[in-house]
Amino acid sequence: MxxxxxxxxxxxxxxxxxxxxxxxxxxxxxxxxxxxxxxxxxxxxxxxxxxxxxxxxxxxxxxxxxxxxxxxxxxxxxxxxxxxxxxxxxxxxxxxxxxxxxxxxxxxxxxxxxxxxxxxxxxxxxxxxxxxxxxxxxxxxxxxxxxxxxxxxxxxxxxxxxxxxxxxxxxxxxxxxxxxxxxxxxxxxxxxxxxxxxxxxxxxxxxxxxxxxxxxxxxxxxxxxxxxxxxxxxxxxxxxxxxxxxxxxxxxxxxxxxxxxxxxxxxxxxxxxxxxxxxxxxxxxxxxxxxxxxxxxxxxxxxxxxxxxxxxxxxxxxxxxxxxxxxxxxxxxxxxxxxxxxxxxxxxxxxxxxxxxxxxxxxxxxxxxxxxxxxxxWAWLDEGLVSFIEYRAEHSWEANFDVIYGEPRTIAGYTDSASSQPIMSSADSLHRKIDNAYNKTASMLNTLRHLVLGEDVFDLALANFARNWQGKRPMPGDFFRAMETTAGTDLSWFWHSWFYQSHSIDLAVAGIRIDDQNLPITPAESIEPSALAHTVGKIRQFVVDKSPHLADAYTESLADPLPEITPVSAANEHNESGTKHWYTLEITNHGEGLLPVPLQLIFSDGSQHRITVPAQAWMRAREQLALQLQLVKTLTGVCTDPLWLTPDTNRNNNCVEVQSP
The missing domain is CATH 2.60.40.1730 (tricorn interacting facor f3 domain)
Structure with missing residues (x-):
């Protein structure tokens, strides 16, 4: 032209x-x-x-x-x-x-x-x-x-x-x-x-x-x-x-x-x-x-x-x-x-x-x-992807930037509302375009990056998509295929649940057994963490640090220290007795959305371990997942999604304290 x-x-x-x-x-x-x-x-x-x-x-x-x-x-x-x-x-x-x-x-x-x-x-x-x-x-x-x-x-x-x-x-x-x-x-x-x-x-x-x-x-x-x-x-x-x-x-x-x-x-x-x-x-x-x-x-x-x-x-x-x-x-x-x-x-x-x-x-x-x-x-294919990268740019400007889009916790109410629509809705038919095309897309891409694929794999996949389609006109399917090809994994379940459907997710700890004996559990508080940009995203350097003249009366330093992310572990370090027990964790999803389950296990000696149950575990488990772990330490607490990487609609049922038998 x-x-x-x-x-x-x-x-x-x-x-x-x-x-x-x-x-x-x-x-x-x-x-x-x-x-x-x-x-x-x-x-x-x-x-x-x-x-x-x-x-x-x-x-x-x-x-x-x-x-x-x-x-x-x-x-x-x-x-x-x-x-x-x-x-x-x-x-x-x-x-x-x-x-x-x-x-x-x-x-x-x-x-x-x-x-x-x-x-x-x-x-x-x-x-x-x-x-x-x-x-x-x-x-x-x-x-x-x-x-x-x-x-x-x-x-x-x-x-x-x-x-x-x-x-x-x-x-x-x-x-x-x-x-x-x-x-x-x-x-x-x-x-x-x-x-x-x-x-x-x-x-x-x-x-x-x-x-x-x-x-x-x-x-x-x-x-x-x-x-x-x-x-x-x-x-x-x-x-x-x-x-x-x-x-x-x-x-x-x-x-x-x-x-x-x-x-x-x-x-x-x-x-x-x-x-x-x-x-x-x-x-x-x-x-x-x-x-x-x-x-x-x-x-x-x-x-x-x-x-x-x-x-x-x-x-x-x-x-x-x-x-x-x-x-x-x-x-x-x-x-x-x-x-x-x-x-x-x-x-x-x-x-x-x-x-x-x-x-x-x-x-x-x-x-x-x-x-x-x-x-x-497709409003999301430009607005959502831009909002997703905007999230990183804003968080890296200064520690207390008022970021609008991209935090999974901010879309929980929308995904659970009657007005929720699939991301793959035609732009003109969106009732709440900002919530959907901008924030939901950016938030779920953050979930995909930090919970599903990992930062290195996701970032390479996104860059390959953008470079290969520069000067061309991609459709949603082109984006989906490009991400899967570079990542080397099937993500059809993710696109289906979070782009083609208007699903929500509500993870809960429904029960815990040890060697087939039910353990008493009581609800515990799910403490809200910092933005994922500062936890799993590990953004700790800011524009205002390099250019102090850009700081003003509203600029604040990052108050909380970087949380220690314990590597994935079966938590089988030996205790004094070395006795092993089979724990069964019953995890329920009261929503329809499909995602991996991030879990935090808390033990009597004060140590904590984090594991992530792949999304594929839900394929046969359906509404409730019985996760069996052989542990030598005494389990005293369990939290689902401790870093708030999912748009969980009810945080009151995410964490429990466990009483020993």
Missing amino acids: DYTIWAELDPALKRINGRAEVIYHNNSPDRLQFLFFALDHNALKPGSAASYNLQAIASEASRSRAQARSEAAGFIIRSVSDGAGKALQWEIRDTNLQVQLPKTLASGARQSIQIQWTLPLTDKVATGARSGFEVLDDGVPIFVAAQWFPRAIAYTDYAGWQLKPFLQQGEFSTEFGDYRISLTVPANYVVAASGALQNAAEVLSPDQLAHWQAPSTTPTHMVDEIQARDQRATSTGESIVWKFAGEDLRDFAFSASPAFMWQIQMDNRGRKLQQFYPREAAPLWERFGLAAIQHTLTVFDTALFPLEADSISIVNAAGFGMEYPGLATIATRPERPLPTAEQPAWNRSTKYDFIGTVIHEVGHNYLPMRVNTDERE
């Missing part, structure tokens, strides 16, 4: 006027009668499928959003023609543009399509759209142009065209393409965009150009607060053209405003790290923004593959965080203009929301921007 686009941002009328030449390469084995392009902004129009989907929610927030969208016009298509300028037949099908070709497009052939359009932009916050405008208190706008041009819809060998309408929950399914973009904006505007800036000498001052051509490894202002103040106050009525280009991009987005301050820094791989923000966001962004981008790339490069990119940018604009190739929008701003010795400019939750959102949205440069998953169908 090749896009050449000329577009003009009209701030007065709050619209984009554009024309594009699209060269569609038919890489499929099929002859194509039609081409389809996404018109995602049509989801805002009254009468769209998305508008009725919004009304079905029946809440005050949805009614307010529907009202804000009542004047939305969506895409206004001016013309569609072939490369010679001959008009083609076309129809708008809700959020899709269907173009009939003059003759079928053969496999291996290509077709030039020319499209002219106008896109009126809407209030980004009021309409709940990813794209649109925000007006700051002094009347200065910030524009975010996302899904702003007709984008070629994916055609796959497994499903044909992805023609589901855009309902604003299932996200995007697009093709890789080469982009040449010319953006005309007012001369006092700064532009952030996907791709690489092509005409820096024409749009930057000599000082800016020097910084651009030789970026520092420390943060440098391209536009500082004084320059941004002048931009906000000055409009000559003149225009300037910013040109960008990118190869093998999944999409292209840009943001423009006279309010933008602009910082740049180069990382150790030669990637330009950039952030664009108004003065209202400056205290928070200048403290953490570029460092958060760099930390994200370090963690994701290690977990998946080194990301090849000219630049990675974040932009501050109201609404909610969203990702595009090389560009992410993030809404977070501090509450107070100036910090004090006792109180930063930001609240505790604001700090962690900002850094966490940077990690999540920048992490999407790997998935789905390079590993090109079908977001319209």
Whole structure:
């Protein structure tokens, strides 16, 4: 796919006027009668499928959003023609543009399509759209142009065209393409965009150009607060053209405003790290923004593959965080203009929301921007995998980071609720998308990593999947097979229970016998451990340790010591008598979910041993597992899942004290 686009941002009328030449390469084995392009902004129009989907929610927030969208016009298509300028037949099908070709497009052939359009932009916050405008208190706008041009819809060998309408929950399914973009904006505007800036000498001052051509490894202002103040106050009525280009991009987005301050820094791989923000966001962004981008790339490069990119940018604009190739929008701003010795400019939750959102949205440069998953169908395959790696990145920022996704204990209530759905549910059908696609996926992948496969095996399998599918479009089955192949083990039971079904798990110690004699047991407390990132994950070094200037009033040290993880043992060290007894542990699962059973055995001499019963032991045991152990020590206590590696729904029945006969 090749896009050449000329577009003009009209701030007065709050619209984009554009024309594009699209060269569609038919890489499929099929002859194509039609081409389809996404018109995602049509989801805002009254009468769209998305508008009725919004009304079905029946809440005050949805009614307010529907009202804000009542004047939305969506895409206004001016013309569609072939490369010679001959008009083609076309129809708008809700959020899709269907173009009939003059003759079928053969496999291996290509077709030039020319499209002219106008896109009126809407209030980004009021309409709940990813794209649109925000007006700051002094009347200065910030524009975010996302899904702003007709984008070629994916055609796959497994499903044909992805023609589901855009309902604003299932996200995007697009093709890789080469982009040449010319953006005309007012001369006092700064532009952030996907791709690489092509005409820096024409749009930057000599000082800016020097910084651009030789970026520092420390943060440098391209536009500082004084320059941004002048931009906000000055409009000559003149225009300037910013040109960008990118190869093998999944999409292209840009943001423009006279309010933008602009910082740049180069990382150790030669990637330009950039952030664009108004003065209202400056205290928070200048403290953490570029460092958060760099930390994200370090963690994701290690977990998946080194990301090849000219630049990675974040932009501050109201609404909610969203990702595009090389560009992410993030809404977070501090509450107070100036910090004090006792109180930063930001609240505790604001700090962690900002850094966490940077990690999540920048992490999407790997998935789905390079590993090109079908977001319209499978939300978890990008959101869940990114949230899983985000968990490690957040926990390694500082010890007390308020991590949202990835801890198995946090999904126990969801898995036990009536609204629980399988992870393998279509994105648009998810009732609680965050709980399901983000947190449940991330949490169960942590369980798979730490309880089922082990860190070394899991990490190699995930990296092999990402590297082998970079530049391709994997389906869920491709992920499942890739993990199993590298791990060298069957995981069908795991996918079935935790991805294809909405199972829960509730492990309990139901009884203990010694030499066929029942022992009295009493419930014991299951003490909540630290996050698994700090126990089995063994994260003990943090970004703030290496860069103390990133610590603030909310930063705390890790209070608890690293727990000693006793190696798997049959616990048969000889005691004084050397007498061996057969203990039978009756372990019950009151749920349907299938997982290995981690057990902690506590003995009268104070020692503890941990063993893990493989999931396959449940295949014949069904609801209750009778585990027989020959021990020489006197057993005084048993706990299931002592490190909380599973989403156990009831911790009150996990641990018991055992009375000797």
